[in-house]
Amino acid sequence: MRSNWKLSLGRLLSLFLMLSAGGMLPAQQEKTQGTGNKKPAEQAKPAPGGEELNVPAPVDPKTYKIGAEDVLNIRVWREGDLSGNVVVRPDGKITVPLAGEMEAAGLTPEQLTARVAEALSKFLTKPEVIISVVSVMSKRYYLSGNVGRSGPAPLVTPTTILQALSSAGLGQWAKKGKIIIMRGTERIKFNYDDVIKGKHLEQNIYLQDGDHIYVP
Structure with a gap:
């Protein structure tokens, strides 16, 4: 009986010292460790290829035509x-x-x-x-309206409208079905939703120097 009393007192003393030093009870340690094991799986991952879209394509020395201001x-x-x-x-x-x-x-x-x-x-x-x-300064296309990144963009390699929009990103309130490409006096309609669904792919033309993409 006396030995049990000493054992209980010893355990109480150990717990008191541990708590005083900022420690945790065994049950709390198990709970915290369990949560810690889940953290890596809960961390947000970047969108696949999200950063690669903004990396400019290298100029092909065999095909690229040098222009003024390059x-x-x-x-x-x-x-x-x-x-x-x-x-x-x-x-x-x-x-x-x-x-x-x-x-x-x-x-x-x-x-x-x-x-x-x-x-x-x-x-x-x-x-x-x-x-x-x-x-590349001689060949550019332009983006304006409800896009993530507006302004001029170098036209280094053959680029379609969809590639240009994917690189710039569309705004939350973009009217994807009413996108316009201004090429001189010509106005070319582009329906983003249709193209990404595989419909009317003939709309997804290659951009030319000076093209202006407007997203309302």
Whole structure:
């Protein structure tokens, strides 16, 4: 009897010290641990591919046509003074150190690379040249109205209306059945709901430079 009393007193003392130190009762520990095990499963996950939509597509050096205002990067191996960024002028030309003025608009980065290398070969031995497009400024489409991101967007690769709208995002109150694409004096109707359901897919045309997508 006496030993039982000592055991109970010892347990009470242990519980008192544990609670004083900020601890929890065993039942509370089990409850908290059970909740903790569920937390990872309850965390919100990002929408699949949600971030990838905003990543710009790389310029294809074999097919992309350089235009006025595009920003190019010229790299000449072991020739830092000849390397750097250059903006295509409104007349479509660029100035390359040593090589002078050269036509860039209408050429692909690959074609321009070959021409610059040929021009520099008069001054350097087998120059190694790489030309890439840093920023597409010559070809754009525009978005306005009830969209998540309005304003100009670079037209780097062939882009459909649906791809453009998916990238920008539609507003909560967007009238998806009354979207208009303004192309010069032409007005092209686009029904977002129909297209995503696989209906009237002929509406989902490729955008052209200067197209304006308006979402009422």
